[in-house]
Amino acid sequence: MAFILLTLFIDILGIGIVIPVLPELVKELVGEDPIGVVDAAAELGPASQSAQESQSFSRAARYVGVIGATYALMQFLFAPILGALSDRFGRRPILLISMFGLGVDFLIQGFAPNIWWLFAGRTLAGIMGASFTTGNAYIADISSDENRARNFGLVGVMFGLGFTVGPAVGGLLGDYSLRLPFFVAAGLALINWMYGFFVLPESLASEHRSDFKLSNANPLQSIGRLSAYPIVAALSVVFVLRSLAQRGLENVWVLYTGFKFDWDASANGWALGLVGVMAIIVQGGLVRPVIRRLGERRTVVMGTIIATIAFAGYGLAPSGWMIPIIIVFGSLGGLAGPAIQSLVTGSVSETEQGKVQGALTSLISLTNVVAPLLFNTLLFSFFVSDKAPFKLPGAPLLAGSLMLSIAIVISIRVFRRFPQKSKSDDPIDEAESVATKASSAELATDS
Structure with a gap:
């Protein structure tokens, strides 16, 4: 239980770190000024600068909305798929693939030269982040009737701690560079992958595994x-x-x-x-x-x-x-x-x-x-x-x-x-x- 809780905490911490800086990075990537509009606005005075700032925020908000929706859509679609795959192949390989994928994904976002690379990174993050379903299944595997409620309660505590510490750390790192939190998140995810590779055991016995059926991966069915x-x-x-x-x-x-x-x-x-x-x-x-x-x-x-x-x-x-x-x-x-x-x-x-x-x-x-x-x-x-x-x-x-x-x-x-x-x-x-x-x-x- 300690292994999987630490795994979930590091994942959540890594995600929380990028929350304060993601919209700012989007604003930076979509706010490029190739034809000198911002400089021209500065010459025209504060009113024009304010209008230019409003347009920058407005444009960034459109991208942030689409990127956020795509991230959530990927989680919605892939959570049941990863859950069904873990029923077939076991929890450990799915968790390890997701951890490694998140690490690579945060690197993609940190190095993103334009908004489209960031969009691709957040899409991959939604797919890999759907592994929380597998994490919950892992806990269900190793829990008994007597400690199941307590174990899932500890998951809630890990979420709360991760999303308390993560944004605060991300905000401090973002003061130095908007991309630094992504690299720190990548490091945490890859350390988490190494930890899981060497320490985390399989929780689902082979005799309890089931065939993968696409019908079991339908998120609307329930x-x-x-x-x-x-x-x-x-x-x-x-x-x-x-x-x-x-x-x-x-x-x-x-x-x-x-x-x-x-x-x-x-x-x-x-x-x-x-x-x-x-x-x-x-x-x-x-x-x-x-x-x-x-x-x-x-x-x-x-x-x-x-x-x-x-x-x-x-x-x-x-x-x-x-x-x-x-x-x-x-x-x-x-x-x-x-x-x-x-x-x-x-x-x-x-x-x-x-x-x-x-x-x-x-x-x-x-x-x-x-x-x-x-x-x-x-x-x-x-x-x-x-x-x-x-x-x-x-x-x-x-x-x-x-x-x-x-x-x-x-x-x-x-x-x-x-x-x-x-x-x-x-x-x-x-x-x-x-x-x-x-x-x-x-x-x-x-x-």
Whole structure:
């Protein structure tokens, strides 16, 4: 277990390191000035420089959105394929190929001479990054009924630590060079590959392996199973709206703070590190007592209301010093995710848990594809360009707040349509047990 946890942590750390600098590198690659437009703008004065800067951010946002969507699409398509291949050939070879591929991929991105090389690198990163499915399967292989929940909880901790330390380190490295974080990430991935090659054993015995079937690699097949559980199908809409808003925030964050507050990679790294710290505190320390006190349904509504206010605050904040305060407050909105997971878990039979969770994971993967295109390529790109009727860089975040408002209305209607069966919103002991598992799952999912 220690081997695979360290493997996952290094992978996550490597991915987290490049988060603060990727949009800046895109802006650099697409902001080349072969005909002297920037120099001409500088001669015309500050107003022209501001317009040129707006166009630079707008153009970069379009590319960042397409690159982010392609990365997520590759993960969506290849996660079940790599999972099925690991069922056929074992976990170890798939993990080793993915680790080595990530190392090579980060080198491609670090040396990328133009945007198309970076695009190719991020496409490969999406394919190789789909190995997390194999990592989860590895943990399932080596876990017993007694320690399975604890082991997957440790995975959530690794995600939280990786996405706390990674962006902070990436921000500091990005101050020296926008490409340095990619080379460090490549080194971590290749060290991870060597570690796995010499240390990581195979977890799947040959007698437990199955033939590879393309039907088992269909990522859309499981979503239709949600219709068998009406309350789960209804809550999945809330789940999708929350996920879409969250993924959109993550994708547009660096461009937004850079445009509005002139934050550099270091400032974004520290801010994203604070997000990770607060996620660990909320998911690890507050979920159980809050759900035990309020119940799952009230926690869903309360958490989503807090998230709605936080998104509006991000979009309307006039000064950068307000953002850390909003991060601390908005982290409480993360309570809603585990509460929804707990409601879903309590509404599904034990034999269907894996299929339903797989369907929700597929839905999240789809929001990962849509969010960059909607928040970056369409909204942010338009509202910072000269085509917009007025400059509103916070438009994507306000759109996220609107999505969350709709999620509040839907969740209230769902709870009225499917009233609780007992006087208590949820039994204390059951809520505590389920919330613990859901908290770990939510942290890993959000990461």
